[in-house]
Amino acid sequence: MLTFYRRLLWLYPTSHRELFSEEMLAVFSELEMNHRTESISRRAIFYIRELLGVLRSALFEHISQTFDTEIDFTFASRRVFMKDGFRFPKTTAILMALILGGVLLAIKRGEDISASLPHVNPSVGPIQPAHSTLLPPIALFFAFFYAAGLIGWAILFALRRSGVHRLADTASSGK
Amino acid sequence: MEDLPLSEPVLLILMSLAGQPRHGYSILKDVERMSDGRVVLSTGTLYGALRRLLDDDWIERFEERESSRGRQAYRLTSQGRRSLQLEVDRMKHLTRLAALRVATKES
Numbered sequence: 480m481l482t483f484y485r486r487l488l489w490l491y492p493t494s495h496r497e498l499f500s501e502e503m504l505a506v507f508s509e510l511e512m513n514h515r516t517e518s519i520s521r522r523a524i525f526y527i528r529e530l531l532g533v534l535r536s537a538l539f540e541h542i543s544q545t546f547d548t549e550i551d552f553t554f555a556s557r558r559v560f561m562k563d564g565f566r567f568p569k570t571t572a573i574l575m576a577l578i579l580g581g582v583l584l585a586i587k588r589g590e591d592i593s594a595s596l597p598h599v600n601p602s603v604g605p606i607q608p609a610h611s612t613l614l615p616p617i618a619l620f621f622a623f624f625y626a627a628g629l630i631g632w633a634i635l636f637a638l639r640r641s642g643v644h645r646l647a648d649t650a651s652s653g654k
Numbered sequence: 655m656e657d658l659p660l661s662e663p664v665l666l667i668l669m670s671l672a673g674q675p676r677h678g679y680s681i682l683k684d685v686e687r688m689s690d691g692r693v694v695l696s697t698g699t700l701y702g703a704l705r706r707l708l709d710d711d712w713i714e715r716f717e718e719r720e721s722s723r724g725r726q727a728y729r730l731t732s733q734g735r736r737s738l739q740l741e742v743d744r745m746k747h748l749t750r751l752a753a754l755r756v757a758t759k760e761s
Contacts, residue, residue, distance in 0.1 A: 499701045502726055506678040506697050532696025539702060 481508055484529070490537035492544050579621055660741050663695055664703055668730065668738045671713060675729035678704075704728060712737055 484507050488500045507529060514525045660668070663685070670676060670684040678700060686694055695703075707713045712734030718727045730738070 495701075495705060499705070502678055503697045503701055505725070506682065506700075509679045510682070510697070528694065528696045529698070532698030534698075536696075536698035536702035540705070 480511060480526070484533075487530070487533045487537075490533065492537075492540050494544075495537075495540050575625070579625065583618055658737075658741055658744055662689075663693055663699065664707070665738075665741060666693055667695075667700070667703055667707070668712070668734060668741075671728055671730045672735065672738060675716070675718075675727045677718060677725045677727045681728070707734065 481504070485500075485504060488496055488503060491500070510525070510529075514522050517525075666685040666688055667681055669688060670681050676684065678697070681704075682695055682697070682700055704713065708715060710733075711731055713728045714731050715726055715728055718725045
């Protein structure tokens with residue numbers, strides 16, 4: 480796993496890697512040693528947390544360097560792991576749907592305008608909108624991930640409402 | 655420059671370094687302990703935050719002399735300590751205000 484983690488660190492920008500990779504590797508190694516005696520589920524959570532942590536922070540390091548801006552990504556850790564503060568506002572889902580609808584409408588409108596305009600050079604023939612064949616797959620692609628996201632969110636929301644996450648606390652306090 | 659209010663992990667990292675200089679693993683464990691296991695940082699998240707705090711001169715890096723491996727450790731700078739104090743004052747003000755409002759409502 481240490482080798483895999485070492486390879487993951489290559490996702491970071493060079494400056495970050497040169498400064499921190501050895502340290503991160505040492506800390507990960509120490510943490511891994513601590514988790515060696517724990518249950519499989521706890522170890523799995525540890526590895527997932529580390530994997531997501533590196534992916535997310537490497538992405539934001541690249542964004543920070545490319546756009547010369549700082550993004551505070553530390554707030555997100557609790558949400559990803561759905562601890563007490565898990566939130567996914569309904570307004571976000573509605574806003575996402577509105578934006579998607581707006582983009583699709585704009586593309587369709589652009590196609591209609593392009594098709595209705597008289598073509599100046601008839602020998603070339605009518606210019607077909609290049610993305611007319613792309614629109615359905617793109618729409619399908621967005622719709623699929625949007626639906627998958629909604630289903631996932633609904634399942635998590637239902638689980639949270641049912642209080643399943645409290646069972647673990649009950650079991651551990653009963654010991 | 656970090657803006658106030660600080661995110662919880664950043665605040666906990668600064669609090670951890672306020673007591674004594676620490677290396678990465680020690681910060682992770684201290685943050686976990688201080689938050690009663692509620693905030694568990696990954697190494698990626700920790701070093702992302704440390705990088706920003708270093709850039710802002712809130713913390714500084716040095717080599718631990720006692721350690722045989724020559725580990726890098728971190729400590730608060732005076733600017734970092736000042737900013738932490740500002741955040742603590744802000745939170746104190748908020749809690750005082752909240753307590754007042756709750757008491758008024760109850761009476």
